[in-house]
Amino acid sequence: MFERPIEMVDLKSQYARIKEDVDRGIQKCIDQATFINGPSVREFQVNLEEYLGVKHVIPCANGTDALQIAMMALDLEEGDEVIVPAFTYVATAEVIALLKLSPVMVDVDLETMNITPELIEKAITPRTKAIVPVHLFGQCCDMEGIMQVAIKYGLKVIEDNAQAIGADYQFSSGVKAKSGTIGTIGCTSFFPSKNLGCYGDGGAIMTQEDALAEKMRIIANHGQVVRYYHDFVGVNSRLDSIQAAILDVKLRYLDEYCTARWEVAMAYNKAFGDIDALLVPQTASFTTHVFHQYTMCVQGGQRAALQEHLQKLGIPSMIYYPVPLYKQKAFSQYCAADFSLPNTEILCEEVMSLPIHTEMKPDMLAYIIDGVRSFFIKK
Numbered sequence: 001m002f003e004r005p006i007e008m009v010d011l012k013s014q015y016a017r018i019k020e021d022v023d024r025g026i027q028k029c030i031d032q033a034t035f036i037n038g039p040s041v042r043e044f045q046v047n048l049e050e051y052l053g054v055k056h057v058i059p060c061a062n063g064t065d066a067l068q069i070a071m072m073a074l075d076l077e078e079g080d081e082v083i084v085p086a087f088t089y090v091a092t093a094e095v096i097a098l099l100k101l102s103p104v105m106v107d108v109d110l111e112t113m114n115i116t117p118e119l120i121e122k123a124i125t126p127r128t129k130a131i132v133p134v135h136l137f138g139q140c141c142d143m144e145g146i147m148q149v150a151i152k153y154g155l156k157v158i159e160d161n162a163q164a165i166g167a168d169y170q171f172s173s174g175v176k177a178k179s180g181t182i183g184t185i186g187c188t189s190f191f192p193s194k195n196l197g198c199y200g201d202g203g204a205i206m207t208q209e210d211a212l213a214e215k216m217r218i219i220a221n222h223g224q225v226v227r228y229y230h231d232f233v234g235v236n237s238r239l240d241s242i243q244a245a246i247l248d249v250k251l252r253y254l255d256e257y258c259t260a261r262w263e264v265a266m267a268y269n270k271a272f273g274d275i276d277a278l279l280v281p282q283t284a285s286f287t288t289h290v291f292h293q294y295t296m297c298v299q300g301g302q303r304a305a306l307q308e309h310l311q312k313l314g315i316p317s318m319i320y321y322p323v324p325l326y327k328q329k330a331f332s333q334y335c336a337a338d339f340s341l342p343n344t345e346i347l348c349e350e351v352m353s354l355p356i357h358t359e360m361k362p363d364m365l366a367y368i369i370d371g372v373r374s375f376f377i378k379k
C-alpha cells in the first residue's frame with residue numbers, strides 16, 4: 001500500500017496551496033453580507049470573459065442550468081431535434097428532454113471519444129435545430145467542421161464545455177480560440193471536481209452575441225427585465241457571491257492546473273505505451289487537452305480484473321461512462337429497443353479512468369504506474 005491515500009482528485013491539497021487568498025475572498029463576502037449578486041460575481045465574470053476572450057459570460061447556478069438556459073434562449077419548439085453524443089454525461093441530454101425537445105444520439109470517434117462533423121451530418125433531419133458537441137474529458141471536438149455543418153443546415157451549436165475549460169482550439173487558418181467560445185453558446189460547470197471548480201455548485205454560459213447574452217441573463221433571473229416585471233417565464237439560476245470569490249482566485253491558476261494535469265497524462269501515456277492491451281488517450285491535432293479525466297481503453301475484456309488488481313493496491317479507478325445514453329431507462333422513449341452505436345458500445349465496455357489532478361506527486365504517480373504495469377507484466 002502507498003503511504004498516503006490515493007484519490008481520483010485531490011481538492012484538499014489544492015486548497016492548502018491557495019488557502020489564504022480563498023479564505024480572504026470568502027470572508028470579504030461574509031463581512032459585506034453580499035451573498036447574492038455581490039461584487040465578486042461581477043469581478044469573476046469580467047475576469048473570465050477576459051481569460052476566454054469572449055464578449056459575454058453569464059454566471060449561473062450549475063452546468064446543467066447553463067445548458068437549460070441556453071436551450072430556452074434559442075426559441076426551440078416542442079419536438080425539435082437536438083443532436084448529442086451517445087457517450088456523455090446525462091446532463092447534456094436531460095435538459096433537452098425536460099424542454100420537450102427530442103435528443104438524437106450519435107456515435108463518437110473511437111480515438112478522441114468525441115462526436116465528429118461526419119457522424120453529426122448523417123443524423124440531420126428536417127426537424128434538426130441544434131447540435132450539442134461535448135468536449136469530453138478535456139479536448140475539443142472538431143469545431144471548425146461542426147460549425148460548417150451547422151451553417152450548411154442552419155443549426156445552432158451549444159458547446160458543452162463542462163470538462164474542457166481552458167483548452168485551446170486551433171482553426172485550420174492558425175487562429176486559436178478557447179473552448180466554449182466558438183459555438184452559438186458555450187456552457188460550463190464549476191462543480192468542485194471540474195478543472196475550474198468551486199466549493200459547491202456553479203456554472204456559466206458564454207456567447208459572443210449581445211442580444212442572446214441579454215436574453216439569457218433575463219431568463220436566468222426569473223424572466224424579469226425590470227424588477228417585478230416579468231416578460232417571459234424564466235428560472236432562478238445564480239452563482240453565489242462566495243463561489244464567485246473562490247473561482248476568481250482559482251481562475252488565476254487555471255493554466256497552471258491544466259499543465260499539471262497534462263504532465264500526469266503524458267507520464268501515463270509514456271509508461272503504458274508498450275502495453276498492447278491499453279489504448280492511451282489520443283489528442284486531435286486541432287486542440288489542446290486539459291485532461292479533466294485520463295481515460296484509456298482496456299482491451300481483451302480485462303477491465304474488471306485490472307480495476308480489482310488496482311483496488312487491492314489502494315489505487316482508485318472509475319468508469320466514465322458505463323452505459324450509453326440510449327440504454328438509459330430515462331431515455332427509452334427516444335430510441336428503439338435495438339438502437340445501438342458501435343463505437344459507443346466499445347467505449348462503454350473498455351474505458352477506464354485513472355487518478356489525475358493538480359497535486360499529483362512523483363512518488364504517487366510512480367506507484368500508480370507500477371500498479372497498472374504489474375497487472376500486465378508479471379515479474
Ligand SMILES: *Cc1c(COP(=O)(O)O)cnc(C)c1O
Pocket residue numbers: 062063064065088089091092134160162163188189190191201202203
Ligand atoms: C459536469 C457536467 C455537466 C453538468 O454540470 P453540473 O454543474 O454538475 O450541473 C454537464 N455536462 C458535462 C459533460 C459534465 O461533465
